[in-house]
Amino acid sequence: MAEHGEARGRVSDGGEPDGGEPNGRRLFLRAAMGGGLAAGYGTFAMMAGKFLYSGGGSAVGWQFVATVDSVGIGESIAYAAPNGAKLVVTRQSEGETADCFTALSSVCPHLGCQVHWEPQNERFFCPCHNGAFDREGNPTEGPPLAARQILTRFPLKVENGLLYVETPLTTLADAGDAEVRGAAPGGPIG
Ligand code: FES
Known part of the structure; x- marks a missing residue:
C-alpha cells in the first residue's frame, strides 16, 4: 500500500510514474528551466541597469x-x-x-x-x-x-x-x- 501511495503522489505532482530515469529527467528539466529563467532575468537586469544608469560613466x-x-x-x-x-x-x-x-x-x-x-x-x-x-x-x-x-x-x-x-x-x-x-x-x- 505504501508503495502504491508513493507512486500516486508522484503522478499527481505532475511528473512521471515511479522510476529512476523519468525522475532524473524531470529534475534535469526543472534545473534547465531555472537556469534559463535566471539567465534571462540576469540579462534583463544588466540591460536595464545600463540603460537607466548610463550617466554613471x-x-x-x-x-x-x-x-x-x-x-x-x-x-x-x-x-x-x-x-x-x-x-x-x-x-x-x-x-x-x-x-x-x-x-x-x-x-x-x-x-x-x-x-x-x-x-x-x-x-x-x-x-x-x-x-x-x-x-x-x-x-x-x-x-x-x-x-x-x-x-x-x-x-x-x-x-x-x-x-x-x-x-x-x-x-x-x-x-x-x-x-x-x-x-x-x-x-x-x-
Ligand atoms: S586637496 Fe590636498 S593636495 Fe589637493
Whole structure:
C-alpha cells in the first residue's frame, strides 16, 4: 500500500510514474528551466541597469569648449561637464590640433580642492596641501604623489577650428542626444 501511495503522489505532482530515469529527467528539466529563467532575468537586469544608469560613466558625448584661436598658450578655461564634473582645459602649445590642449579634472583627488595651471612652473597646483601635477595630470608633489593620485584626463578633438571635449552625460535624454552628437559632430553643440 505504501508503495502504491508513493507512486500516486508522484503522478499527481505532475511528473512521471515511479522510476529512476523519468525522475532524473524531470529534475534535469526543472534545473534547465531555472537556469534559463535566471539567465534571462540576469540579462534583463544588466540591460536595464545600463540603460537607466548610463550617466554613471558609460554614456559620453562631445561638448563644445571654445574656438581654438581664442585660447592662448598657457591659458586655461574652467569647464563644467553636463554631469557636474569640473574640468580645466589648457592650451599647452601652439597649433591647431587637439594635441595642443589638455582637458583634466580640476578637482584634486586628494581632498577635492580646485587645482589650477601655473604656466610659469608648467604644472597644475593645488593650494590646499601643496599638491602638484604635471601637464598630463600625473602627480609630482605633495599628498597626491604620496598616494599616486592622478587628475582624470578627458579626450579632446578639434573640428573646423572648434575645440570639443568628451565628457560623461547625466540624463537619459542626454545619453540619446550624445549618440546623435557623436554621429554628426560639427553642428551646434552645447
Ligand atoms: S586637496 Fe589637493 S593636495 Fe590636498
